[in-house]
Amino acid sequence: MATDEQLALTRALSGDGGLGVEESTLVSIIGKWRKKPEHISSFRKSFNRLFSITGHIEKCEDDHMQKLVMEFSRFHQITVLWAMHPHERDARWANQVIHKNHPSSILVEIASTRSAEELLGARRAYQTLFHHSLEEDVAYQVKDSKSKLLVGLVSAYRYEGQKVDNDVAKSEVKALHNALKTAGANKIIENDEVVRILTTRSKPHLKAVFKYYKELHGKYLEEDLSGDALLQQTVLCLDSPASYFSQVINSAFKEGANHAETEGLSRVMVSRSDVDIEEIKEAYAKLYGAKLADVISKKTRGYFRDSLLSLAGESKA
Template identity: 90%
Template sequence: MATEEQLALTRALSGDGGLGVEESTLVSIIGKWRKKPEEISSFRKSFNRLFSINGHIEKCEDDHMQKLVIEFSRFHHITLLWAMHPHERDARWAHQVTHKNHPASILIEIACTRSAEELLGVRRAYQTLFHHSLEEDVAYQIKDSKSKLMVGLVSSYRYEGPKVDNDVAKSEAKALHNAIKTAGANKIIEHDEVVRILTTRSILHLKTIFKYYKELHGKYLEEDLSGDALLLRTVLCIDSPASYFSQVIDNAFKEGAKHAETEGLSRVMVSRSDVDMEEIKEAYTKLYGAKLANIIAKKTHGCFRDSLLSLAGEAINA
């Protein structure tokens, strides 16, 4: 029968039940088993998910070992992200989209939730790091129907003042509705007026457009864009960043979440910690009926969990 320490070690190395690993458990057992090779051998024999008998060798299973490498790396990764300059951090995330097949929604997130000066800083950092402009790489790498919107978003330098022309906003709300209504077989995301409005207007102007859209047409714009995921994310990022980021966090915790989705948890917690974390926590509770801190404590482990709680401004239980 497995000892309590063997069971604790198995739990710590299972890679199940949450993100990250319980480093303190591992360190404690390593110290206790320093001169007990028989304990380690017994552990290997009992943990057949990680170890298998291959001839005369107790061999690590490659798939599970790779999964553990990812879980062990979460704390190191989030620490590096936290230490980076925000412009470099965003530039590297953008490069993952243009060169490593990460979701295009990351570019939307960066383009729509950073200030004009911040986005300019990201473009400068991208050029310094990768010797191409961000706009150039987006245009070259994203060649399908998303290209026009994505290039426009990352190229934007939006007005950030308080003035909004209500007549123009109302007119553009009608233009968006007309574009959606008459799209037919054409894709809304390629419509010139849709792209122009979403990529050039100030955030305040766009929020006014969205308000008029509902007043004039009886539906939220998001409802009419439900068939286009990227346009939907663009509008949500602009209109309610806290709700958007809450959804990214929740996706990371879903069973069967892909690697790019679980990485979104670190991305949001690091990039929004000193920006709008309180609003995100409120939005998360409203959307999912639970406190974000409680979900983090339940679904993550070890130093990674403690880092997330710290970034959320929450106390860490000793």
């Protein structure tokens, strides 16, 4: 029968039940088993998901080992991201989209939820780090229908005052609706008027546009953009960043979340912890009926969990 320590070690190294690992459990057992190689051998033999008998040794399975390396790295990664200058973080995340096939939604997120000065800072950092402008790399590397929108978003320097011309906003509602009718949802991302409005107008102006669209057409704009996920994400980022970030966080917790989705948890918590984390917590509770801190405590482990809770302004669970 497995001992309590063996069960605890199995759970800590299982890779199941939450993101991250229970570092304190591992450190404690390493110390206790320091002169007990028979305990370690017994553990290897009992944990056939991680080890298989190969010849005269219990071989660590490559796939599980790679998964564990990733889980061990979560605390390291979030610490490095936290220490990094925000402009450098954004520049590196943008570069991963362009050169490492990370989701384009990350570029939309950076371009749409940062202030004009923050986005300018990220563009300057990108140029310093990678010796190209962000705009030219997006234009050169992105070859499909997303290119026009993404170049426009990363090139933007939006007016940040509160003044809104309601007549212009209503005229642009008409332009958006006409574009949807004539282009169809699958091609709307290439429409010049749609791209112009979303990439150049101030956020208060766009909020007015989205509000009038709902009033005039009985549906939210993102509902009518259901055929284009990237445009939907753009509208949500511009209109309600807290709701968008709540969705990114929740995607990391869902069953079968992929690598990009789980990485989004660290990205959001680090980048928004000193910006709008309280609004995100409120939006998360409204959308999913649970406190973000409770979900973090349940779905993550160890120092990674403690870091997330600290970034959320919560004490250790």
